[in-house]
Amino acid sequence: MEKSIFYHAGCPVCVSAEHDIIHLIGEKNVDVIHIGEDRSKIAAAESAGVKSVPALVTPTGNVLHINFGASIADVKG
Amino acid sequence: MEKSIFYHAGCPVCVSAEHDIIHLIGEKNVDVIHIGEDRSKIAAAESAGVKSVPALVTPTGNVLHINFGASIADVKG
Numbered sequence: 001m002e003k004s005i006f007y008h009a010g011c012p013v014c015v016s017a018e019h020d021i022i023h024l025i026g027e028k029n030v031d032v033i034h035i036g037e038d039r040s041k042i043a044a045a046e047s048a049g050v051k052s053v054p055a056l057v058t059p060t061g062n063v064l065h066i067n068f069g070a071s072i073a074d075v076k077g
Numbered sequence: 078m079e080k081s082i083f084y085h086a087g088c089p090v091c092v093s094a095e096h097d098i099i100h101l102i103g104e105k106n107v108d109v110i111h112i113g114e115d116r117s118k119i120a121a122a123e124s125a126g127v128k129s130v131p132a133l134v135t136p137t138g139n140v141l142h143i144n145f146g147a148s149i150a151d152v153k154g
Contacts, residue, residue: 004101020135024081025101058097064143 002059003029007045009036009053013069017054021066030056035075046072079136080106084122086113086130090146094131098143107133112152123149 006021008014022030035042035053045055049063052071056064083098085091099107112119112130122132126140129148133141 016139017141020137020139020141023137024106024135029101058101060097060100062093062097064094064097065145066141066143068142 003031004059005048005057006030006032007035007041007050007053007055007057008032009070009075010034011053011069013067014054017066017069021054021056042072042076080108081136082125082134083107083109084112084118084127084130084132084134085109086147086152087111088130088146090144091131094143094146098131098133119149119153 004025006018008018018032033041033045035045048057048061050057050065050072052065053069053075054066056066058064081102083095085095095109110118110122112122125134125138127134127142127149129142130146130152131143133143135141
């Protein structure tokens with residue numbers, strides 16, 4: 001299976017969702033990207049359609065916004 | 078693995094998320110409940126902490142609200 005990408009920004013909601021997603025989907029099936037730390041990935045997240053974090057971009061390119069931690073605008077600061 | 082429960086109400090956002098979740102987690106690991114059709118399950122969804130659909134309740138009891146289709150109030154009508 002192609003990998004999903006989990007975008008987050010280290011917020012409590014993000015960390016909790018990350019644990020759940022990794023548990024459900026399996027660590028080897030998810031790339032985890034912290035866009036608060038790796039700010040060069042913010043543009044890629046936005047092009048993928050990510051409006052807020054945490055969000056999971058599926059192998060088919062769909063964006064699942066999971067709960068609500070912070071908007072991309074908040075992450076940009 | 079204990080099963081997750083995917084609550085939805087048949088809305089387009091719900092159906093799209095359902096396909097993604099079943100693809101990612103595996104059909105055998107998810108019970109899908111349509112609270113628009115099976116209205117007796119609305120109370121159980123609410124007690125689990127579901128505020129809007131689609132939502133996934135994990136085996137550990139966490140609620141992942143995925144995108145936004147409709148609030149529980151909308152489903153109640």
